Amino acid sequence: MKQDVQRESMMYQRKALGVLCMLLAPSCLLFGLFGIGQNLPKWYMSISSTYYANSKAFMIGLLYAVSVFFFSYKGYDWRDRLCAIVEAISAIGIVLFPCNTPGIPSNVGLFHLPVAVSHVIHCIFASVLFIAFDFNVLYLFRLSGPEPTKQKKLRNTIYLICGIIILVFMLIQGLSGTKLFEFVPSWFPFTWFNEFIMLEAFGFAYIVKSQAISKLNDKEN
Numbered sequence: 001m002k003q004d005v006q007r008e009s010m011m012y013q014r015k016a017l018g019v020l021c022m023l024l025a026p027s028c029l030l031f032g033l034f035g036i037g038q039n040l041p042k043w044y045m046s047i048s049s050t051y052y053a054n055s056k057a058f059m060i061g062l063l064y065a066v067s068v069f070f071f072s073y074k075g076y077d078w079r080d081r082l083c084a085i086v087e088a089i090s091a092i093g094i095v096l097f098p099c100n101t102p103g104i105p106s107n108v109g110l111f112h113l114p115v116a117v118s119h120v121i122h123c124i125f126a127s128v129l130f131i132a133f134d135f136n137v138l139y140l141f142r143l144s145g146p147e148p149t150k151q152k153k154l155r156n157t158i159y160l161i162c163g164i165i166i167l168v169f170m171l172i173q174g175l176s177g178t179k180l181f182e183f184v185p186s187w188f189p190f191t192w193f194n195e196f197i198m199l200e201a202f203g204f205a206y207i208v209k210s211q212a213i214s215k216l217n218d219k220e221n
Helices: 002-035 048-052 056-072 078-095 116-138 149-172 189-209
Strands: none
Touching: 002 048, 002 056, 002 189, 048 056, 048 116, 056 078, 078 116, 116 189, 149 189
16 A cells, blocks of 8 residues: 555656756747836846746746656665655756846845856756656666556657757757857747746656556556
């Protein structure tokens, strides 16, 4: 009975994490539209930039919620636990150390750091978070026994696709400031778009892992 309760709790955590991650990018942009006229000119260019918009409550709140879930997530073994802790710390770090964007004060965040310093720390935490996401999906989610079921093989294919999407868009984001992407209009929220795709892929993988899609679950004997 205790194991069943723990399993149900873990599945609930996975569903919650998946939904929260998938809601983060669209909610920050959607609710930020209510602040047009008061928000900074480039508030919509990335999820992090919405820290300075009227939708900052969603950006901060959802990231804190994600962090709490990751801190409380035990998973199957020490690898799951360690990855979850890294993801939790990274999510909090993104909030505590805001990014740079036009029109902000020279010192920002809880620690009132110079914006240039805060921005570097912010980018490190964001990079670590998405790398941990990809490691989670590409490796941890795809672990299986010596004879995986048909459904497990299908789930692993989904995890592989989601992991590749995250990896590809991480590379695109890393190259976004180069001449390869000079064709992208300056008004287009390129960073937000890349983050949106990565978070949707990660969130969907977590929802599949939560057994929320019955057709993908192993058949009970």
